[in-house]
Amino acid sequence: MAKILITSGPTRQYLDPVRYISNASSGRMGAALAETALRLGHEVVIVTGPVPTTYPSAAQVVPVVTTDEMLAASQSWFARCDGAIGAAAPCDYMPRIVETEKIAKTGAPLTLQLIETPDVVATLGQAKRDDQWVVGFALETNDRRFRATVKLEKKHCDMIISNGPTAIDSDVNDVELLDITGEVVARVKGTKQEVADVLIAEIDRRLIRKTIA
Ligand code: C5P
Numbered sequence: 001m002a003k004i005l006i007t008s009g010p011t012r013q014y015l016d017p018v019r020y021i022s023n024a025s026s027g028r029m030g031a032a033l034a035e036t037a038l039r040l041g042h043e044v045v046i047v048t049g050p051v052p053t054t055y056p057s058a059a060q061v062v063p064v065v066t067t068d069e070m071l072a073a074s075q076s077w078f079a080r081c082d083g084a085i086g087a088a089a090p091c092d093y094m095p096r097i098v099e100t101e102k103i104a105k106t107g108a109p110l111t112l113q114l115i116e117t118p119d120v121v122a123t124l125g126q127a128k129r130d131d132q133w134v135v136g137f138a139l140e141t142n143d144r145r146f147r148a149t150v151k152l153e154k155k156h157c158d159m160i161i162s163n164g165p166t167a168i169d170s171d172v173n174d175v176e177l178l179d180i181t182g183e184v185v186a187r188v189k190g191t192k193q194e195v196a197d198v199l200i201a202e203i204d205r206r207l208i209r210k211t212i213a
Contacts, residue, residue, distance in 0.1 A: 001041045002208045005081040006030050006059075007074055007088035007120055009049035011067045015112065016099040024169045025089035027051030029137075032196035033085055034059045040204065045081065047073045049088060067091055067117035078124050082211055083133040083158075085203070086121035089168075093117060125156030133158040133207040141165050149182040158207055159185075161199060177202055 008030025012020040031053050034044045044059040047070055055061050062077065064070045067090040078084050093114035103110065125134045136157040138148040141164065148162035162176045173195045177186040185206075188198040 001043065002082040002211075003043040003045070003080065004037050005074060005077050005084040005124075006034055006037075006044060006046045007048070007070060007084070007086050007090075008034075008046050008055075009051040009053070009088055011049040011070050011088070011090045011117075012065050013067065013091045013094035013117070014098055015095050016101065016103045018102055021093065021095075021114075022049075022091055023089050025049070025051070026169045027053035027055075028171065028192050029167065029173065029196070030085075030087040031055050032192040033087055033200060035193065036196045036200040040200065042208075045077045047077060047088075049090070067094065067120065071118050071120045071123060074120050074124060075127070078127070078132070082131070083135070083203075083207060084121070084124050084128075086124070086134070086136045086157075088120065089139070090120055091117060119155065121157065122155040128156065131211045133203075133211060135159045135161065135203060135207070137161045137163060139163055139165065139167060145176070145178075145184075148176070148178055152178060152180070152182060159203065175199070179206065 009027035010023045010025040012022045014020045035056050037044050038058045046059050047062045062073050096113040096115050121136045138151045140147045144162050148160050152160040160178050167173045174189040176184050179185045
């Protein structure tokens, strides 16, 4: 049986002590993947941003807030895992300056300077050992297949799951699973639990059984 790290949910990047930028990720895909993996007897660690979703009680849940925190926790847990599934939607940008006091309204437009946050999956993909695997998600509004193959390579993933914007904050999903060569090896549309069942079965067959003696 494998020990699997799942990143899940959004991250938050604060502008000041009360305001933040984020996205509408619910953590439901991560929860569904964890549920299936646990049912098959795997151990699961979920590094999650703030979500309204309840994770399976058998999973070890590591709560984080920012993308930097998600990266640090994921790196530390990944070293003790066989593989990672990046189901999180980390905030890709953070304010260049975080104000220590609440920004006061002036009536004038407020300009924010944003800088990129680190990419968690790409960092894990780059650092993985020969006996570890990394699976990413690619959420795209257009050129889905092509953009997924670019991310597969750029983030050093062993497989990537391509899905569309209807996945966000929804109970259903419609995905394609691409193997390391970019070939579509599975297509599934249904509830996130149904999708998770197929994805974990494929990950089990194609990655876990190859790396666990
Ligand atoms: O946002 P993007 O479509 O590039 O995400 C693709 C994959 O990379 C997903 O698995 C997501 O969890 C991961 N990701 C990440 N850290 C980021 C952005 C994306 O781990 N900062």
